[in-house]
Amino acid sequence: MKIKLLLIAIGIVFISSTCEDNNSVEFTLRAYPILNSNYTIIEKNYPEIKGSVRYGLGDANGNPISAIKYGGRNGGVFAYETRAIHYYGNGLFRVAFIEDSVLKYGLMDSTGKELTELKFNLIEGKFSSEGFVAAFIGSGVFTSDCKGKWGYFNRAGKEVVEVKYDWICCFSVYNHLYQETCCDSFFASGLTFMSLDNKWGFIDTTGKVVIPATFDYVSTFNEELAIVYLNGKYGFIDTTGKVVIPIIYDDARPFWNEDGTASVKLNGQWIRINKQGEIV
Numbered sequence: 133m134k135i136k137l138l139l140i141a142i143g144i145v146f147i148s149s150t151c152e153d154n155n156s157v158e159f160t161l162r163a164y165p166i167l168n169s170n171y172t173i174i175e176k177n178y179p180e181i182k183g184s185v186r187y188g189l190g191d192a193n194g195n196p197i198s199a200i201k202y203g204g205r206n207g208g209v210f211a212y213e214t215r216a217i218h219y220y221g222n223g224l225f226r227v228a229f230i231e232d233s234v235l236k237y238g239l240m241d242s243t244g245k246e247l248t249e250l251k252f253n254l255i256e257g258k259f260s261s262e263g264f265v266a267a268f269i270g271s272g273v274f275t276s277d278c279k280g281k282w283g284y285f286n287r288a289g290k291e292v293v294e295v296k297y298d299w300i301c302c303f304s305v306y307n308h309l310y311q312e313t314c315c316d317s318f319f320a321s322g323l324t325f326m327s328l329d330n331k332w333g334f335i336d337t338t339g340k341v342v343i344p345a346t347f348d349y350v351s352t353f354n355e356e357l358a359i360v361y362l363n364g365k366y367g368f369i370d371t372t373g374k375v376v377i378p379i380i381y382d383d384a385r386p387f388w389n390e391d392g393t394a395s396v397k398l399n400g401q402w403i404r405i406n407k408q409g410e411i412v
Contacts, residue, residue, distance in 0.1 A: 159184075163194030166219050171242070173217050176200045187216035189225060189244055198244030203230045218257055220265070224287055226255050237267075239289040247289030253280065256303055261316040262337060263287050266302030267295055284318075284339070293339040299327040300335075301352070320353040321371050334358075334373075343373035354386040357394075357407065366396065368409075377409040 163172040170192045178184040188200030202216040218226040223242035228235055229250050238250035254268040263286055270280010282302065283295030293300070301318040318324045323334040323342055333345035349361035350369075357368045360379060367379030383397035393404040393412055404412050 161194075163190050165192070169219055169221075171197075171219065174200055189217055189240070189242075197242070198227075198240060201229070202227045220259060220287070222287060224289060226257065239285060241289065248285070248291070252295075255285070258303060259287065260318040262319050264292070264318055264337075266300060266318075267291075269295055292337075293335060297326045297328055298330070299325075301325055321356055323353055323371060325350050325352060325358075332360075342371075343369070351386060354388060355392075355407070357387060359384050359386060368394070376407075377405065 159176060159178045162175040162177075164175065165172050172190040172192065172194050174188045174190040174194060174196055176184075176186050176188070185203065186200050187202045188196050189198040190196050216228050217240075218228075220226065225240045225242075226237055227240045227246070227250065228237050230236075231250075234253070236250045237252040237255040239247040239255065241247055252267045252269055253271065254266075254273045256266045259265045264284040265286075266282055267285055268280055268282050270278065272278045273280065281295050282297045282300045283291060284293035284300070286292050301324045319337060322336055324336075325332055326335050326341075326345065328345045330348075331345040332347045332350040333341060334343040334350070336342050347360045347362050351359040353371065356371055357376065360367055360369050360375075362379050365379045366381040366384035367375055368377035368384070370376050381396040381398050382400070385395040387394040387407065389395060389404060391404070391412075393406055395402055396405055397403075406412050
């Protein structure tokens, strides 16, 4: 094997080498530093073979830690959501591989061990403030025609909420379904919404179902109360699932008015109510 090492500056410094495999076919190796870490992303490319670029995890000196087998889109290294290897911090990585033109994701630790199968159609590139990252298996993830199942992994790469729900709170849901930016937190009052078989309920941070999926729609909790929608009407429940304000309204907003009230619509008129459901 012939190796020629070069140091090239392109805003960042990476290590480049030109090699020949056992069949005397030339390929290049480049090690790109992962910023604010002691790791690199190693790129292996056979210039004469289209689609041959693969990536692996390396140490600070460009020595391989993982197999160099991963693949991404848009250059593989720099594109945020589609890069081959994405570093979350604390020794946890998301890795990707293109199979039959479909990008599949998994999780890997700092030793190069894969913690999950590479079977997910999306693992988001960001953790919530509670330490959860959303994973998805299905199609149409960035569209209103999304069909598939969602769940959560923790920072240890453990599946803490089974990937079985039609919807859960995650950045993709807010950005692409509701067309708004999600805050860093998925949970409010210790609960997050989920959807199963076209009904909505709530789970806690362990994945336990606290409020079964019996509603047509729910909001996140605000001031310990959540809006629920059932049979064309709105009301409010508490964190135990008890209906504390009757499901009788034509529309409803959370308790975020400056006087601590919620705005609800009844018989064509908007009114304000307190947490006891009394008109104020």
